[in-house]
Amino acid sequence: xxxxxxxxxxxxxxxxxxxxxxxxxxxxxxxxxxxxxxxxxxxxxxxxxxxxxxxxxxxxxxxxxxxxxxxxxxxxxxxxxxxxxxxxxxxxxxxxxxxxxxxxxxxxxxxxxxxxxxxxxxxxxxxxxxxxxxxxxxxxxxxxxxxxxxxxxxxxxxxxxxxxxxxxxxxxxxxxxxxxxxxxxxxxxxxxxxxxxxxxxxxxxxxxxxxxxxxxxxxxxxxxxxxxxxxxxxxxxxxxxxxxxxxxxxxxxxxxxxxxxxxxxxxxxxxxxxxxxxxxxxxxxxxxxxxxxxxxxxxxxxxxxxxxxxxxxxxxxxxxxxxxxxxxxxxxxxxxxxxxxxxxxxxxxxxxxxxxxxxxxxxxxxxxxxxxxxxxxxxxxxxxxxxxxxxxxxxxxxxxxxxxxxxxxxxxxxxxxxxxxxxxxxxxxxxxxxxxxxxxxxxxxxxxxxxxxxxxxxx
Numbered sequence: 001x002x003x004x005x006x007x008x009x010x011x012x013x014x015x016x017x018x019x020x021x022x023x024x025x026x027x028x029x030x031x032x033x034x035x036x037x038x039x040x041x042x043x044x045x046x047x048x049x050x051x052x053x054x055x056x057x058x059x060x061x062x063x064x065x066x067x068x069x070x071x072x073x074x075x076x077x078x079x080x081x082x083x084x085x086x087x088x089x090x091x092x093x094x095x096x097x098x099x100x101x102x103x104x105x106x107x108x109x110x111x112x113x114x115x116x117x118x119x120x121x122x123x124x125x126x127x128x129x130x131x132x133x134x135x136x137x138x139x140x141x142x143x144x145x146x147x148x149x150x151x152x153x154x155x156x157x158x159x160x161x162x163x164x165x166x167x168x169x170x171x172x173x174x175x176x177x178x179x180x181x182x183x184x185x186x187x188x189x190x191x192x193x194x195x196x197x198x199x200x201x202x203x204x205x206x207x208x209x210x211x212x213x214x215x216x217x218x219x220x221x222x223x224x225x226x227x228x229x230x231x232x233x234x235x236x237x238x239x240x241x242x243x244x245x246x247x248x249x250x251x252x253x254x255x256x257x258x259x260x261x262x263x264x265x266x267x268x269x270x271x272x273x274x275x276x277x278x279x280x281x282x283x284x285x286x287x288x289x290x291x292x293x294x295x296x297x298x299x300x301x302x303x304x305x306x307x308x309x310x311x312x313x314x315x316x317x318x319x320x321x322x323x324x325x326x327x328x329x330x331x332x333x334x335x336x337x338x339x340x341x342x343x344x345x346x347x348x349x350x351x352x353x354x355x356x357x358x359x360x361x362x363x364x365x366x367x368x369x370x371x372x373x374x375x376x377x378x379x380x381x382x383x384x385x386x387x388x389x390x391x392x393x394x395x396x397x398x399x400x401x402x403x404x405x406x407x408x409x410x411x412x413x414x415x416x417x418x419x420x421x422x423x424x425x426x427x428x429x430x431x432x433x434x435x436x437x438x439x440x441x442x443x444x445x446x447x448x449x450x451x452x453x454x455x456x457x458x459x
Contacts, residue, residue, distance in 0.1 A: 049136030066260025070253025080315025338381025393453030
């Protein structure tokens with residue numbers, strides 16, 4: 001057991017990186033939970049429309065995350081080797097890619113938003129319910145599009161700050177933004193303090209405003225503290241990125257963007273397969289995913305910490321035995337968090353759905369879905385830590401096969417066939433599809449043992 005337990009210095013370092021990310025993500029997800037509950041008080045149909053749109057926007061969000069993470073592999077290692085110019089070039093790359101993704105995302109959602117939302121409303125149920133969810137979803141989407149640009153730019157700034165060791169400022173900005181979002185939700189959704197009662201559009205407007213607030217904080221601090229962020233000096237004076245670095249990012253980093261796109265679209269496709277089981281599935285899945293997002297904050301934040309710490313160690317040239325030892329202990333912390341919070345999710349599975357203004361059938365279904373997620377959480381935490389470990393050493397093609405290819409080759413066909421041909425009900429269908437993570441655990445353990453991810457990319 002001692003091989004999996006670090007000393008005080010180890011945990012100070014780990015939690016020094018991870019805790020600010022946990023706090024930011026925890027508060028963000030807690031406010032998202034309250035946001036979700038507030039929309040849920042408007043009714044089941046509005047909640048269904050909003051949850052579908054958020055699932056579609058999830059694809060855009062992960063594409064932005066993947067683009068930033070691809071360059072971020074090099075950012076962390078450049079910082080580890082004290083190369084400010086290298087960090088500057090990776091930041092510039094992030095900004096340009098995020099701008100391109102924003103334009104593409106807006107064009108797609110404006111052109112095909114109605115069709116995309118309608119794909120999730122084909123299950124058994126009343127036609128009026130489906131049409132109502134579609135209408136609410138479109139109203140919500142058209143406001144949310146205004147928040148895509150600030151979200152993307154914030155990601156470019158915040159990820160770079162974290163990768164260069166500054167985790168408090170992104171955390172503070174995130175806390176401020178979600179506080180603004182929560183307060184505006186209360187005012188705009190329900191029409192308090194003389195404001196109009198805007199419902200789902202009020203929820204979207206609150207989110208958009210909060211994203212501009214977050215961008216103002218992280219960008220303002222970065223530019224006003226140039227001595228602590230030397231990478232920002234001259235970052236916007238040109239669009240120049242060295243050809244060699246651009247090629248390296250394309251080879252090592254861009255598979256992450258493709259990976260996040262394929263993985264998120266795969267998850268969206270699977271959710272569409274689940275929705276075929278009935279219109280009650282959409283709100284039940286929304287309730288389940290809201291609690292899961294809150295419960296998984298610690299192990300997901302640990303994944304980010306694993307990537308940052310491993311990247312810095314590899315860039316600084318630490319010996320392989322030390323790198324392996326640190327990684328083993330980091331993964332142990334992550335899996336432990338999955339066990340603890342999975343247990344907490346199971347404990348509140350019957351109580352949490354009661355908060356929502358929905359039917360008993362939806363609440364009961366949500367409870368059962370939450371129990372399945374709770375059981376799988378420790379396995380998900382191991383997979384997440386493994387993914388960030390492999391990525392920190394530039395093994396992006398391997399993680400591409402490990403992650404998105406697995407979803408499209410295994411999970412998507414399984415969900416498609418079981419939902420359309422075997423006509424399974426939602427619970428066995430969902431349990432079988434989630435259970436495929438056990439295969440990824442075995443594959444991930446093998447990849448870690450091989451050690452091909454232990455390499456310095458800055459040389």
